[in-house]
Amino acid sequence: MHLMYIPTANGVGRQYSLKKVLDGKVTRSAHPARFSPDDKWSRHRLAMRKRYAALLDVAEKSSAEEVERE
Structure with a gap:
């Protein structure tokens, strides 16, 4: 139980x-999900976040590039 x-x-x-x-x-x-230091899917999650600009540093870089273009 x-x-x-x-x-x-x-x-x-x-x-x-x-x-x-x-x-x-x-x-x-x-109960939270079990944590595993051997995360088999982290590479895929990071690729999806990078692809859709969900990472904060990626979003900040893209906004900084837009400011430089202006």
């Missing part, structure tokens, strides 16, 4: 339970 939760009706807090379904709603795990 793992600790599970559902968001409260007002969306501010969480209602915890050990059940998979609570009041007809499917609960979510209250």
Whole structure:
């Protein structure tokens, strides 16, 4: 059994339970995902972030280049 939760009706807090379904709603795990230093997918995530300029330093560089062009 793992600790599970559902968001409260007002969306501010969480209602915890050990059940998979609570009041007809499917609960979510209250535990974070397991961390692995051997991350097999980090290269792909970084490539996607770089491609769509989601990294902060990439976005800052592109905005700095636009200022230089003007």
